[in-house]
Amino acid sequence: MRGALSGVRVLDLSRVLAGPFSTMILGDLGAEVIKVEAPGGSDDTRAWGPPFKAGESAYYLCTNRNKKALTLNLKTEEGKAVLKQLVRQSDVLIHNFKHGTMEKWQLGYEDLKKLNPRLIYCSITGFGRAGPYKALAGYDYIIQAMSGLMSITGSEESGPLKVGVAITDVMTGLYAVIGITAALYEREQSGEGQSLDLALFDAAISALVNVASNYLISGQLPKLLGNHHPNIVPYQTFPTKDGEMVLAVGNDRQFKKLCRLIDKEEWADDQRFATNDQRVEHRYELADLLSAVFKLKTSAEWQDLFNQHGIPCGPINNMAEVFNDPQVAARQMVVPIEHPTAGEIRVVGSPLKLSRTPVQFRYPPPLVGEHTEEVLRELGMDAKGIEALKEKGIL
Structure with missing residues (x-):
């Protein structure tokens, strides 16, 4: 069965949460997603636990289904050459390296669009590619503090609090999906790709919605209202x-x-x-x-x-009450997936319910480099060439 994004190939050079969350959604919608990590694995969330199941962290498992996994040393010329071959055959590249890293490796948008003018190139950073903070690393907790989200979360008794999940990562991942799908649609008309500049800081500020508007209109600083609403009572x-x-x-x-x-x-x-x-x-x-x-x-x-x-x-509700709720079952918000080492795992389902091209759960979160040989064979590389790259530490 075709998905809404079947035929779209995504190179996912991201790690942790915002990028992998966005590419998982694209994969759910039918895109072919190739997760690219350094040899040995470079997605930090693989080690973020407990809990683990058969060595796989629950954190990593939550955002990496529907992907194939390739290992590649992008600090080497051979590794960059393989990535460039993939770029020629791909529609989207997404990364969340620090500002300037991809350009330093000659893998920035201006470099890669010469190989594929139709490429949609999405960069996710803490503060974007412009402004005095562009070189700073972006961590959700810091962004929640700097964006004002923490100043409106909590009560006078508790003081400022962060949201219970890395919400700015999640929102940035969603914005990345919106931007990528919009760029894919526009490309059908223009025939050209483009660059997307996503920042956690921007996404967090956009999420202030009515609270930001209250301040911009009135000039009054919002108070910590705890579980109260600033504009509606009760x-x-x-x-x-x-x-x-x-x-x-x-x-x-x-x-x-x-x-x-x-x-x-x-x-x-x-x-x-x-x-x-x-x-x-x-x-x-x-x-x-x-x-x-x-x-x-x-x-x-x-x-x-x-x-x-x-x-x-x-x-x-607590988590047990949530996942025992009959509404959760009716909406298929928990799905079982068979994992190659962890056996059957349960993951949160997709909230996207499309009538003709429904979301599919085709692949479990991949092991490090699980599909490296498969991806390279599709590029035309033979067993001897693949083995040579392994011996050099490229894969």
Whole structure:
């Protein structure tokens, strides 16, 4: 079965998270992805654990399915020559080396587009190819701090906090997929490739969305609101008889319905709470009143009531609860894959549900250099030539 991107070949020179996450998505969509590492393996996440399964780290396994693996020493002329052969036959190259590294190896966009003018060349760095920070290394944690994300995450009690996953890497990977697919579409019209300059810093700032707009319009610095929303009330966690739940009342109509369901209809007409802007101004007074009511029943009791009447709410699930949720099963968000050394592994499925060209899970995350000989044979190299490269430490 063809995928949406069948026929597209991607050379993946990236490692860790942002780049491998983006190329996994391209592979899920049908692209042929060739993961290029240094001999012995150079993706740091292979060693990031525990947990491991048969020597394979859970971290590496989460972003590297649907790829073939090739080892190549790009610091040698022979290694660069092999990569250039692949470039001539590829549609996309993606890397996340530090600024200037690929140019130093004569593998920058200006070098490679001479070999393949249709090449789409995606560079992922911490701060991009321009600006005073361009030479700095980019780590998600640092980017979360510098971009302002940490300044709006947490509470006055906790102080600034990072998001629980490397969210700027994930967002940059998604932006890379968007940019690459847009460039592929444009290439169908122009016949030409182009260079993409992706920065974790830029992606993180773009994710500030309404909070950034609030500041740019008002000039007021946002406060640490914890689990509260800066623009909508009540839109937060609330304690219940047996734990906590999240309530997300998005408009005045929903608030009136909420007041009726909890037998507090007078609150809907209270001048402190009648409209959202008034509720934002009196958020803490309203939160105290609602908390006293919600403590009278369990989270499940409130959720049953609110779900029946269209009031958005939900439990705060842990990982076990998430992956035992029937909705997760119905959406096929966990899939089994057979791995050559680890046996059957379970990985998070794709959220992309295409009707005619569905996502396919064709290959497990590859071992280091698992497909080196296969890829080189497709280039026309014979067994003797491959063995010679191995002896020189090129592969």
